[in-house]
Amino acid sequence: MKILGKYSIGLGDRFGHQGSAQLKAIIAASEKGIDITPVWNKSNREHNTIGTQPGDVRIEADSVTKSAGFSKPYFVDADHINIDTVDRFIECSDFFTIDVASYIGKKADEKDILEFLKGAEKYTGELNIAGTELSFKISKSQIRLIAEKYLFAANRAWDIFRKIEKAKGSGNFITEVSMDEVGQPQTPVELFFILKMLADENIPVQTIAPKFSGRFNKGIDYVGDPLLFAREFESDLLIIDYAVKQFGLPENLKMSIHSGSDKFSIYPLIGSIIKKSDRGIHVKTAGTTWLEEVIGLAESGGEGLDFVKEIYIKSLEKIEELCAPYADVIDIKVSSLPSKQEVSEWNSGKFSDSLTHIPGNSDYNPDMRQLIHVAYKFAASQMKDYFRLLELNEQTVSKCVYENIYYRHICRLFDIRKG
Numbered sequence: 506m507k508i509l510g511k512y513s514i515g516l517g518d519r520f521g522h523q524g525s526a527q528l529k530a531i532i533a534a535s536e537k538g539i540d541i542t543p544v545w546n547k548s549n550r551e552h553n554t555i556g557t558q559p560g561d562v563r564i565e566a567d568s569v570t571k572s573a574g575f576s577k578p579y580f581v582d583a584d585h586i587n588i589d590t591v592d593r594f595i596e597c598s599d600f601f602t603i604d605v606a607s608y609i610g611k612k613a614d615e616k617d618i619l620e621f622l623k624g625a626e627k628y629t630g631e632l633n634i635a636g637t638e639l640s641f642k643i644s645k646s647q648i649r650l651i652a653e654k655y656l657f658a659a660n661r662a663w664d665i666f667r668k669i670e671k672a673k674g675s676g677n678f679i680t681e682v683s684m685d686e687v688g689q690p691q692t693p694v695e696l697f698f699i700l701k702m703l704a705d706e707n708i709p710v711q712t713i714a715p716k717f718s719g720r721f722n723k724g725i726d727y728v729g730d731p732l733l734f735a736r737e738f739e740s741d742l743l744i745i746d747y748a749v750k751q752f753g754l755p756e757n758l759k760m761s762i763h764s765g766s767d768k769f770s771i772y773p774l775i776g777s778i779i780k781k782s783d784r785g786i787h788v789k790t791a792g793t794t795w796l797e798e799v800i801g802l803a804e805s806g807g808e809g810l811d812f813v814k815e816i817y818i819k820s821l822e823k824i825e826e827l828c829a830p831y832a833d834v835i836d837i838k839v840s841s842l843p844s845k846q847e848v849s850e851w852n853s854g855k856f857s858d859s860l861t862h863i864p865g866n867s868d869y870n871p872d873m874r875q876l877i878h879v880a881y882k883f884a885a886s887q888m889k890d891y892f893r894l895l896e897l898n899e900q901t902v903s904k905c906v907y908e909n910i911y912y913r914h915i916c917r918l919f920d921i922r923k924g
């Protein structure tokens with residue numbers, strides 16, 4: 506059976522040019538004693554926007570790992586797929602993020618609900634998580650509500666899983682189940698019963714991506730109380746551990762954090778909790794690399810700077826259309842966005858400082874950063890020019906990509922000190 510390593514990072518590379526720079530960050534971490542499995546992920550939405558095929562991600566992952574002599578495992582993740590979109594991902598992917606968010610809240614057949622309730626009955630009353638201080642009071646009616654909300658989604662996860670398994674064979678891929686792109690976070694008790702549902706369906710889930718409290722906006726820091734997040738995260742980890750033992754789920758089942766890039770205020774907390782409890786983690790960081798390409802072109806000046814200014818100006822004009830598909834994961838204050846006139850006068854330094862995620866830098870503008878995050882379709886619509894500029898300024902761009910993933914993300918998450 507394919508097993509995902511203890512620590513893994515989802516590396517998105519929308520335009521397929523930064524795989525080497527990303528891998529360099531993984532290799533730098535392993536030289537510091539932190540082994541991280543790279544997982545290249547790209548969602549159906551991103552493929553459609555850019556006009557790429559899932560097979561392109563496989564080609565890139567194979568070629569960058571080969572040329573770096575990287576002999577450890579790596580994966581290609583069919584990110585956020587469902588029953589309608591999975592087909593073209595099956596051959597080239599060996600990691601599948603089964604997205605059940607859109608099925609949550611739809612009611613399963615009463616017969617299935619009753620069957621689930623029967624199996625879950627023994628967890629009513631006081632549920633104490635052995636060896637911890639965590640305990641919950643669980644009523645029958647509460648379990649019914651959870652079943653009514655999530656059982657249908659778990660059934661659909663099984664349909665999707667079986668479709669993949671039939672094509673690829675048992676044990677030949679990693680399964681993740683995601684439910685992050687919804688309005689409401691799941692509570693630890695909900696997570697517990699969701700894991701029971703997945704276990705009842707015999708889905709060997711190795712990573713689970715719940716929605717947490719607070720906001721995980723794309724490409725910027727966590728919005729919420731970091732200490733409350735830490736408490737929730739720790740409870741969820743204990744629940745996962747307990748569920749693994751109770752339901753016979755894969756022992757390496759771990760948390761996957763979606764929209765996980767740039768959450769600098771909670772990385773040290775996540776890092777210390779997983780270290781203390783000896784748990785693994787998967788963090789998806791997809792869009793942050795595209796932002797570094799924009800920053801790298803801005804720093805390159807000349808035509809590169811003009812190109813990214815134009816992307817920003819176009820995105821200002823199409824802001825509503827760009828943001829609509831990302832409603833749950835971006836939050837832009839329009840009044841904080843610089844105007845077209847202002848930006849057209851900016852030099853390289855001002856543009857790149859506005860976008861670069863350095864908290865405390867007075868020029869850093871998280872609203873502009875979120876807007877550019879979702880504006881990649883404007884680069885896709887001038888792909889030939891965009892690729893020419895990326896290649897022309899490769900050194901500057903790949904340095905930005907590497908430094909962002911390694912210093913700002915990996916070092917903070919895994920407490921790697923400079924030097």
Ligand SMILES: [Zn+2]
Nearest residue numbers: 683685763764
């Ligand atoms: Zn996600």
